[in-house]
Amino acid sequence: MTLAAAQDSDTTNGTRTVNVAASGLASVAVTATEADDDTSSGTQSLVVTPTSVSVPEGSTATYSVRLSRQPTASVSVASAAASGGDADITVSAGSSLTFTTSNWNTAQTVRLAAAQDSDQTNGTRTINVSSSGLTSVAVAATEADDDGVTNPTHVDNPYAGADGYVNPDWSAKAAAEPGGSAVANISTGVWMDRIAAIAGSSSAMGMRAHLDEALEQDAANGSRPLTIQFVIYNLPNRDCSALASNGELKIAENGLNRYKTEYIDPIAAIMGESQYRGLRIVAIVEIDSLPNLVTNTGIAACAEAQRTGAYVEGVQYALNKLHAIPNVYNYVDAAHHGWLGWDSNFGPAAQLFASTARGTTAGMASVDGFILNTANYSALREPYFSASTTVNGQSVRQSDWLDWNFYADELSFAQAFRTRLISEGFSSNIGMLIDTSRNGWGGSARPSGPSTSTNVNEFVDQSRVDRRIHAGNWCNQSGAGLGERPRANPETGIDAYVWIKPPGESDGSSRLIDNDQGKGFDRMCDPTYEGNDRNGNSATGALPDAPISGAWFSAQFRQLLANAYPAL
Template sequence: ANTPWNGTQATGAQWTIGFNGTYTTTNTNPATFAINGVTCGGSGPGPDPGQQALVVTPTALTVPEGSSATYSVRLQTQPTANVTVTSTAGSGDTNLTITSGASLTFTTANWNTPQNVTVAAAEDSDTTNGSRPITVASTGLTSVTVTATEADNDTGGGTGHVDNPYAGATGYVNADWSAKAAAEPGGSAVANISTGVWMDRIAAINGTTSGRGLRAHLDAAVTQDAANGSAPLTIQVVIYNLPNRDCSALASNGELLIAQNGLNRYKTEYIDPIAAIMADPKYAALRIVTIVEIDSLPNLITNLGLAKCQEAQSSGAYVQGVQYALNKLHAIPNVYTYLDAAHHGWIGWSSNFGPTADLIASTARGTTAGYASIDGFITNTANYSALTEPHFSIGTTVNGTSVRQSRWLDWNDYVDELTFAQAFRTALVSKGFPNTIGMLIDTSRNGWGGSARPTGPSTSTDVNTFVDQSRTDRRIHAGNWCNQSGAGLGERPRANPAAGLDAYVWIKPPGESDGSSTEIANDEGKGFDRMCDPTYTGNDRNGNNLTGSLPNAPLSGHWFSAQFRQLLQNANPPL
């Protein structure tokens, strides 16, 4: 049974096992023994267990700049005399040096006790990740090479800060979500995909009964990174708790109110603790991507007719809160900030598009680092807008009538999310952002596959019929956003998928509800929004249409099995 000192062993750790007991007859050694049903014969990759060899763990070492890291050395079998093992740094980044353990002595008594070699990375002014090979050797034995790589902490480059944190990296797999996905029929096909970790209330920082906290996620990411070889690891964290949050909706309302000291609480009880955890040096090798306050700034452009949004605008709470978050997060070299930029079905009209870009630019200018405080932008977070519409474009006409005049587009300037994201990026660069700025698109639920997906353009000469029969986005109205019936998983996450795009990402974990379809009492600050009720006939924001929501949905963020199974079934590209 586990005891307090052995209950958890990290990946790559080594320890000795045994037992205390008595036996009344001959104590015969077992012919075999097994751990978890796997027979252990002492052999495995590398030399024969009967031969002497160096055992070095790990052989790829990440060393935070200004700090140090260790690898361990031991012998494979008991020697007949003392054995000296040396570690020698080769050519490469001379800022990486061996500070202890360069010469180790193993005896007949301590041969199987790991001894550590410490490698330090000196502070420097460059912005690159240097590396240096270290040769671990002993006379007569095969040497082992340890590759030490500096995790640079100077903003502008290196693992500390690169232009695109997704390039060349693997993604953190949230074990909590992964287990739920894998438990569903067919869910194992996507259970190892990286999804966003949502900090949707103060309690989420330290963890709740329904999920681990931020530090626990980052610790797990470090463990995954250690088992990841030389590739860096990106973990995505959603920063989502502004006072008067989601001022135009109810299902995802937050716990903080502007009128109840919400902005100060946001700063001191929410952002400050998050930043303090992320700044811990043991997380310096991770690429921490933060998705900053979805649905916030765009609400100040389109929804000022609502009292909560008007309060957010007149008090300055949204802008000041976002600026505070950017200032705190940008100051951490390995943290990346991606600000929410809504989606084409929200600000795709010119009357919303330009003012939203202006507001984002002025917000950035008000931060300590200005435009540099933002690494990129994300669209379609937790939404359903189709990535591309293959059967028509914004320039398509039907019998002389532009598709913009259809009920579906309603004079929108964009028909899909990719063209919108690329155009919005261009607009932001024109406002002063650097041309290296990148976009993310959340493709977790915008695949729209399955039998309802059109296989080609409609032959109708009526513009409304043509668009309705040709569009892959099968929502009743583009303003519908809650647990949409018929949706499917979209493009799997990958870096550099299109011009101007840093990555396709799954920020909304598929299978987590957008909101409850009926009112459910809770202590999470989440209200009941009729847009999640499949019987509701809508409002002016969805053209007074039915919501298209699935029935029997739980609270936002809670597992919704029926939705997840439908997303699997309708995935596009197919699973």
């Protein structure tokens, strides 16, 4: 028997008794309760994100709207500026939205504009988001005034002549470790690895708090500019080939739209506020995203990213929004030599980066440079051999370690890849960054000279300073050490050595650990795992007892200190 509940406009979960009877049998009473879907007690409602928006003067900012549950008929939603407040702030697009039974959960964008004026006031205005029968939501819009503020010069190298921002959260953890004070004042990257990281929490500073702290550090360092580095890292199907760093957004669950409206838009709005224009803000754009489209489309999550265009479109959206801010510098992730160093990957990767940049509003100009080796362990230099070295008539490229790679270390790869990128149309002024936070490989295991062996495999294994079991190993590597300290213009074509991965923050958990950040368990972080075809079916070399990615890993930090090269 099927019961039906008619659509009504009340907010009551009504009840009715239905008697079930048959001749000669006792009747049975069935109590039916209507599950009401009208506005009351957390039923249908408007979901607006964010409810506080900074609108740069002379420009625009956005917020998103969706419904909390599926309606039974189309719902119209209006956004209108309240009377009073700063009349320069208006709704420029999306003032009237329609949600249906099929698109109710897809966030739609409302765009606000702040007209250029001559005052120096950060005006405010309330924007009311409303729909008949639903509780309205107020959005607080604040104009980021630019009068009296000089637009900064967009320099060629944001690291040159600048001091680096010291993250107080990381610095305190480093200083609390034995010997950690030696590096606690070094600049490290700030990772925005989920939507909640933008606002921060009671235990972690948000983006605005970091920028405010950067202003204080900039004020205290005299006339030198200050560079602060943010990792933009939340694409849907993020890190599609490595479970340990998977994220909160999924392509199949409206992830790309959420990435744009709930992640990139708020980040751009904060970075664009006028009080931060004196800072040099470096954006490290989406680690391991585009490189996965070159090599790992045999993995379902990567294939979906390629098929839907979500990675490319997401990166382009981020580049567009961030490049529009004069003091923001975009560096796109380009993996490392142990990933893209073969001809079959090298050229296609450069072509993909070029086509992605061409699809942005500013074209190639939206990219200031590229970053290599982020959160990885590839040696900066192999001092005792290069890819052109021969042993007893055999090229070291034939060794198991290089496996026909054209590059033996990160510096040679960076300089060669830069040349190829320029040939694809990027400016001759683009610079490369190399993350040297964990690629020092010092300590007692570091070779002091080249091997004397005439066997090519023995020669390479005994000569290489990178002591990993396999170049494909990437998680919490045993024996690693801090690398070169951050500095600008260390080599031709290299804008800076940087510490984007903060030493002591885990790459991933060595066992499954429940968490609310979408981070999974990857066997490459398990020291007992015997590997797969991507690491030559080798042991992982991962440290035991590791927490989830991004969490503090004291044992790893102490090892990095002990094995630092150059030594502390």
